[in-house]
Amino acid sequence: VACLQEEKLWDAMKVTACVLGAGLLLFTALESSAWYVQNIWDTLGHFWQTTWLKLYYLLEGKESTLFLLGAALVPFLAFWCFNGILMVADVTGKPTFITRYRIQLGKNDPVDTKKLCQAIHTALCNQFFISLPLLLPMFYIMKWWGNTFSKELPTFRWFLVELSIFTVVEEILFYYTHRLVHLPLLYKHIHKKHHEWTAPIGVVSIYAHPVEHILSNMLPAMTGPMLVGSHIVSIAAWFSLALVTTSISHCGYHLPFLPSPEFHDFHHLKFNQCYGVLGVLDYLHGTDTVFRQTKAYERHRVLLSLTPLSQSIPEAPRRAE
Numbered sequence: 001v002a003c004l005q006e007e008k009l010w011d012a013m014k015v016t017a018c019v020l021g022a023g024l025l026l027f028t029a030l031e032s033s034a035w036y037v038q039n040i041w042d043t044l045g046h047f048w049q050t051t052w053l054k055l056y057y058l059l060e061g062k063e064s065t066l067f068l069l070g071a072a073l074v075p076f077l078a079f080w081c082f083n084g085i086l087m088v089a090d091v092t093g094k095p096t097f098i099t100r101y102r103i104q105l106g107k108n109d110p111v112d113t114k115k116l117c118q119a120i121h122t123a124l125c126n127q128f129f130i131s132l133p134l135l136l137p138m139f140y141i142m143k144w145w146g147n148t149f150s151k152e153l154p155t156f157r158w159f160l161v162e163l164s165i166f167t168v169v170e171e172i173l174f175y176y177t178h179r180l181v182h183l184p185l186l187y188k189h190i191h192k193k194h195h196e197w198t199a200p201i202g203v204v205s206i207y208a209h210p211v212e213h214i215l216s217n218m219l220p221a222m223t224g225p226m227l228v229g230s231h232i233v234s235i236a237a238w239f240s241l242a243l244v245t246t247s248i249s250h251c252g253y254h255l256p257f258l259p260s261p262e263f264h265d266f267h268h269l270k271f272n273q274c275y276g277v278l279g280v281l282d283y284l285h286g287t288d289t290v291f292r293q294t295k296a297y298e299r300h301r302v303l304l305s306l307t308p309l310s311q312s313i314p315e316a317p318r319r320a321e
Contacts, residue, residue: 052153052233063149067139070236072132078240079206079247086202086251090116101253101308103265103296107199108252119197119207126206126213134218138226145229154231166224166238167278173220175276179287181212182275200268202247217246249277254299254309262300266291 059065089098090111102109142148154162181191190209197204206217221242225235248255249264267274273291274282282288291297295316299309 049153053151056151061149063143064139066149066232067135067142070232071135071138071239074236075239075243076127079243082244082247083202086247086253087111087116089253090201098253098255101255101303101310103252103254103262103310104199104269105310108201111201115197116201116203119201119203122193122208123203123206126208126210126217130210130213131218134214134222138222141226142229142232142235147229148232148235150231154234159234159237162224162228162230162234163238163241165228166221166242169224169227170220170242171276171278171281173223174216175281177215177220178275181216182272195268195271198268200250200252200265202251205243205246205250254303256303256306258302260300260302262296263291266294266296 056066059069086098089095090108091113093099093110099109181187187195190211194204194208194212197207206213208217221239224230225238230238245259248259249261250268251261252265254261263274263279264277270290273288275287276282279288282291295313299313303309305312
């Protein structure tokens, strides 16, 4: 047993070292390339700065309006525009360019429209009656920082740093709150609603009990910007990115050139695996061991061709009974 524990600890240390090393290399690469990107950003900077100032003066510098626009309206539009495209494919089976990349073959083909309407209704209720009220205390925290509504936009380099912080904070908070709602009592009364979809679709990303929506959806995304004191433009970009990314994780399609949804799709299929977003904490806690033994794990990568991974890495044929 002691040997196994030492081996597990050593493996965890190696993974941590790999992740930190990869992160350091990525950060160095971004730092190296950021200078060139910053030049491009500076070239366009006058345009963006002028556009921001026009909006700022158009709204007469009203901080509450600027915050509502950036933290609520822009992410709302990003979420529903992206999911609107996915829902057309879910309901009609077209365009085949999307549906041919279905992960769980034969499921949601087409999607049950009654269940879909229920998911849309719950998602809208969560956005209007949970997310919006939660933005009120966030507004006052951001106002306290003093630079959230600055007339000067953040630099591209600082925005990259912010995104890194937001991602780490979200991973930690989401993993542990997600594990929390999988406790039997909380699962039965709270998280079971989200798991009604064993083959999820994009809009299901915020189809959840109100308590779960607060704990696992809102707080992990809100905490990073509140800790850093981010500009409202950074908040708008982060919230939009977070909503689109979680929609991809739930969409049920492994589309070319987009992040792999195999990890979270497997969680909906098996329930007790793959609780996080990045997968680092899952490895350290051993909550991805079953996933790593599956074809889904082999497919868990960015698809760089137009051939569906369900074809290039098919499931092993079942043995005859």
